[in-house]
Amino acid sequence: MPKHLINPNTWIDKYSDYLFNFTISRVNDREKAKDLVQDTFFAGLKSMKNFKGEASERTWLISILKRKIIDHYRKINSIKGQAEIRVEFNSDEDDDGSWLEKRVADPDYKTAEDNLVNDELGEAIYMCLSKLPKKQATVFRMKTIEGLETETICNDLNITPSNLWVIVHRARIAMAECMEKNWFK
Amino acid sequence: MFISCDEAQHICDKAQYNEASSWEKFKLRLRYFWCRITKKYVNQNIKLTQAIDASKVTCLNTEEKQFLEQNLQQELKKQQE
Numbered sequence: 253m254p255k256h257l258i259n260p261n262t263w264i265d266k267y268s269d270y271l272f273n274f275t276i277s278r279v280n281d282r283e284k285a286k287d288l289v290q291d292t293f294f295a296g297l298k299s300m301k302n303f304k305g306e307a308s309e310r311t312w313l314i315s316i317l318k319r320k321i322i323d324h325y326r327k328i329n330s331i332k333g334q335a336e337i338r339v340e341f342n343s344d345e346d347d348d349g350s351w352l353e354k355r356v357a358d359p360d361y362k363t364a365e366d367n368l369v370n371d372e373l374g375e376a377i378y379m380c381l382s383k384l385p386k387k388q389a390t391v392f393r394m395k396t397i398e399g400l401e402t403e404t405i406c407n408d409l410n411i412t413p414s415n416l417w418v419i420v421h422r423a424r425i426a427m428a429e430c431m432e433k434n435w436f437k
Numbered sequence: 438m439f440i441s442c443d444e445a446q447h448i449c450d451k452a453q454y455n456e457a458s459s460w461e462k463f464k465l466r467l468r469y470f471w472c473r474i475t476k477k478y479v480n481q482n483i484k485l486t487q488a489i490d491a492s493k494v495t496c497l498n499t500e501e502k503q504f505l506e507q508n509l510q511q512e513l514k515k516q517q518e
Contacts, residue, residue: 260513264506269496276495286501293509297516373492395454396489397496402456408499421450428481431488 256305258312263293265386267310269393270378271317277370278321288324292317373435380430384423391416392423440464445475453486 268289275285295316303312381389391409394400395416402413411419440448448465451457457465468475497505 260509264502264509268502268505272497273494277493286497286505289497290505290508293505294512297509297512370492373488374494377489377492377494393496394499397494398498402454417447417450421446424450424453424482424485428485431485432481435488436484 256308258300258303258305258309260293260297260300263296263309263313266382267313269381269397270310270375271313273374273378274314274371275317275321277374279324284324288317288320291320295320376431376435377427379434380427383430384426388419388423388426391419392427395420438464438467440468442468442472442474445469445472446478449475449479449482453482 271289271292272285275288276282279285279288292313296313299316303309307315381393384392387409391405391411394405394408395402402416405411406413406416409416445465445468448457448461452462452465465475465479469479
């Protein structure tokens with residue numbers, strides 16, 4: 253009997269944020285990241301029959317996503333990572349027109365170590381978030397990660413500000429406990 | 438001026454989102470000095486906020502999720518036909 257079962261009906265709730273966060277840190281383009289996450293889910297549906305249940309659904313989906321990201325970079329001929337070359341005219345020089353090529357540091361450049369720590373921390377946060385009851389997770393995500401105003405969330409979810417703060421409080425306690433066990437320890 | 442533990446925790450939660458007033462923060466600080474439970478909660482809460490800020494995690498908004506959900510359900514239906 254397989255150790256893990258597959259249920260596409262829960263994919264969006266359980267994994268979309270985690271997959272999106274994983275993707276956007278690698279492609280730096282929100283629209284592209286959404287497309288890649290969607291392609292991953294579609295590919296997952298197509299190859300559901302091959303899911304043996306040896307790895308978790310999330311591990312299986314992330315392995316599909318990694319292939320999608322590699323394909324994406326193959327398609328654009330791996331532009332990411334190349335230093336931006338800025339060409340400037342240097343008027344101080346006596347030469348008649350010295351065009352300088354300046355290598356400019358990529359502002360989004362991160363070391364592999366930074367990426368790894370951020371990935372692991374992000375993974376711990378999303379793992380803890382996935383353990384919260386659905387409503388708590390939604391409110392916490394909207395308030396803490398999306399940074400939405402209290403009023404906006406209350407209108408969207410049809411709850412009062414006092415309800416919101418009770419939910420946020422419970423979510424924060426559960427998140428802190430989970431992070432304590434899985435990250436801070 | 439003196440607030441309950443529950444009120445202190447509520448102010449602390451609001452402070453994580455910069456929604457606590459200066460007066461509320463003053464009252465929280467006062468309680469923080471002598472209440473062990475408040476101190477523990479505040480420290481834990483700040484640690485969580487710092488971890489989330491440091492991670493720079495991002496997520497899909499509600500409309501984006503709904504859009505993905507609709508597309509996934511359509512694709513799922515196609516598979517089942």
